[in-house]
Amino acid sequence: MKRILVLVLLFAAACNQSTNTDANRVIISGIDSSKKPGDDFFLYANGIWFDSAKIPESQTGVGAYSFMNYPQRIRLQGLLDSISATNNTAGTIEQKVGDFYASGMDTNAINKRGYEPIKPVLAQIDAITDLTSLLKLVADEQKHGNGSFLGFYVGPDNKQSNMNIAQLYQTGIGLPERDYYFKTDASTLGIQTAYKNYLTTLFTLIEFDATTAEKNASITFDIEKQLAASHKTNIELRNINANYNKMAVAALSKKHPNIGWTTLLSNLGAKVDSVNIGQPAYYDKLNTLLTSVSLNDWKVYLKANALTSYANFLSRPFVDANFEYSKILTGQATKKTRSEEMTQAVDNSLGQALAQLYVKKYFPEDAKKRMAVLVNNLKKAFEVRINKLDWMSDSTKAKAKEKLNAFTEKIGYPDKWRDYSKVEVNRTTYFENRMSANKNDYAYSLAKVNQPVDRTEWYTTPPTVTAYNNPAMNEIVFPAGILQSPYFDLYADDALNYGGIGMVIGHEITHSFDDQGAQYDKVGNVTNWWAKSDFEKFKARTQQVIDQYNSFTVLDTVHLKGALTVGENTADIAGVAIAYDAFKLTEQGKDTTKLDGFTPDQRFFISIARIWRVKTRDAYMRMYVNTNPHSPARWRVNGPLMNFTPFYKAFDVQPGDKMFKPENERITVW
Ligand SMILES: [Zn+2]
Structure with missing residues (x-):
């Protein structure tokens, strides 16, 4: 329950990627040309996949992104399978991670204990x-x-x-x-x-x-x-x-x-x-x-x-009982494999130990450098947008820019890892292993009370496919897990990377300036740095976002909760705009040369639609809309794009198209 705003990238993915890494670029295929881009861009870009994708019985959804998406899960499971089969020196992280996993996989021992x-x-x-x-x-x-x-x-x-x-x-x-x-x-x-x-x-x-x-x-x-x-x-x-x-x-x-x-x-x-x-x-x-x-x-x-x-x-009947309930809640038809559950369990209990093994094997250090450049370009683009705002006074603009320039960025994994020396892990006692990890977490957290904040701390594990903004530290964080396709690809053209991870960076930057983040100052204190009339104008704009998203229907009678999702939607709307502006500063952004039949701008927007490629069960979606501050994937694409004029130009969106909004109804906050 830390006070952080998390970009949660949900769902396990069993996605047949239709973007393939070529020698030095990524090919776009699988566009559903039976759909008009201006009617439903999400389905235009993802329709062929969407119609054919099957949600595995053991999952609540499939998609190109997830807390632990399918390829990511396979990597982590593979690491754990191999490390748990090795004889590791007692007390090393390899021993702890391997034996923790092995103890969870030993369902005979667990079942015997009831x-x-x-x-x-x-x-x-x-x-x-x-x-x-x-x-x-x-x-x-x-x-x-x-x-x-x-x-x-x-x-x-x-x-x-x-x-x-x-x-x-x-x-x-x-x-x-x-x-x-x-x-x-x-x-x-x-x-x-x-x-x-x-x-x-x-x-x-x-x-x-x-x-x-x-x-x-x-x-x-x-x-x-x-x-x-x-x-x-x-x-x-x-x-x-x-x-x-x-x-x-x-x-x-x-x-x-x-x-x-x-x-x-x-x-x-x-x-x-x-x-x-x-x-x-x-x-x-x-x-x-x-x-x-x-x-x-x-x-x-x-x-x-x-x-x-x-x-x-505990033993199987307890686990089964829990599953019977979650089935109704989420619509998931069968349990996840034990190995999948245990991978998640290791991530929960010994996350930074598993992460060390993960980044050693899978994270290219070059990604850090490329990301630093991207983040910097996004920040520059945001600064230009602040300068151009017609509703904000110069004094508030100066404060906003101060905050923007005070950002900390964390990329990949932490500089120092958490210490698990006090966690006792035994190959045969799963329950006690979990308790030992929980006690260690509690002691770790308690030791911080009335102590200075450690600004190097991470609030998610590095293999997680996510990103977050922590307003209390004025920081944005991009774990190793999200620095891969379809978000980020060292071999992809700028259009795809700016529409992918660029959009995610823009989104996270904007969280510092959404309805909540805007109330924190450059060091992370909740204080008002706004001129009163500017803040009123800002609130009027976020109210437009609330009203617009309230009108989106998700399922039968279920509407999006505009007031719950306003922070995320603001971040999506501005995130697209900032990423686009930054893209326009690149060589490809200024060019019009087509690749795979698409202009650079079109590729940029298609990339946005692809990072949110997801299909979920209805029961899960009902719960999601009630409890999650993010809009469902389709509205994370169509919502911001229907407000963004360059998208209209790129795909010739005209009155009569379902996404069309007259210019005066297109919302910009930042
Ligand atoms: Zn977010």
Whole structure:
């Protein structure tokens, strides 16, 4: 729950790339010329692939990009298969990574143990006699990765971004977000039932009779529903200032006597006299519920938390129960392979160790140099755009440029790697391995409290196919995982790279100037650096973005949530424009020579459509639209392009075409 804006590139990909690396360039093929580019550019550029792509039963979607796309996953799985088959020296990262993976692959050993690994915590819950022992258990569980009703983390102080402080956020629910407890449409009701069934099954598996198991599920659901009622919506959570409520622990303890913050924070190991309480209403509610709900019901709820937190580390019936629920939530038909799951598990638990092996083998150092040039060109293009803005005063422009020039860029992988020397990994004890990694993560995070922010830290693992902007450090980060095709190719022409990774860079730069990022200054503090009237004009423009995206229909009656996605959409709209301007500064950008029958501009726009090439299951899409701040792929292409005049020129978009907007309705923010 770090305060970062993440460009999440979702979905596993089993994509038949129709761009092939030639000797020194990339060929474009697979255009669906039965579609008019001005009607639906996403389908024009991707239609042949889109119509024929099959979503594997074990996936929620396919595409050219993903958290761990298919080729990337195969590489990581291959690394892990080979390292786990080697006899590695004890204590080395190779041993830890290899044995961690091997322990997870050893399902015979895991199945034999049933739920024995969580019997101690279940016994501790049974032994709870009062609120004090209940809260002690919640604090201890936090250290093992079971957050329960406590959302505790350490992160930069938004008003003093060079210091880390203790932070609290709303949590305590099992469904994806608050609305899932209150909506009454058929799809939501189906998910509620699946969730209750899941809890019932888990209780049955720890040997409760069917009636009690069902009752326990409903007790848990009722507590969660009450907690959910106090949650802010994901749109309300975008209000940065409302999430900042720094308070003295003594005062907070007085306000919430049942929680007893002084003791709780001490049990968490946090020696602090103030905390930021992100969403106070949640903790007000929790404080009340701690006495209005019976201790016995709380014990049931805590058991449910332990079960859902650890189910995937236990024997097969627990893993199956979890899958039965996620099937309804995401539409995924069969489980992922164990190897795929374990690759993800190693990435979660020992990410920077696996990353070291990955970059050594797969990351070309030349990519760093080329990226540095690209980022620099994008920054220059953005600066020119700032100069040309007709709605912003010179004084605010100067501040915006100061911020732009103060950016930090991180490319590829961190300069220093995380230390895993305290993580104990044994080839036969998967559960304990995970707990050891969780404890190490907790200690790592806790050690930062009230300490200066380490500006070299990374918030994603380098093999991940993603990029992010962290406004608290005024930085943009491009891990090794995204520095490959179709985003980036050392052998591709500029049109494709600027439409690919260039667009991603532009997007990430813009996050520092979207509805949220614009409230952070050049060092990462939330302070207002805008002239008042400029900020009002800026808000009016982002409101246009909200209104336009609200009108996009995703599925049957499901519309995009404009207010939830405004930051991402602003970044997409400006990202395209900045990348295009930077492209126009290159030799190819000034030329008109066709390649594969396309002009340089056309290739640039096709590249944009290809990086968002994705096809997903409907159930997954429903959840995505409700919970994800990004627009679905199709709207990440068609949305920005219908607002961008050079696109109209490149593909001769005319009135009557479905994407056509009159010039005065085309939105530019930056
Ligand atoms: Zn983004």
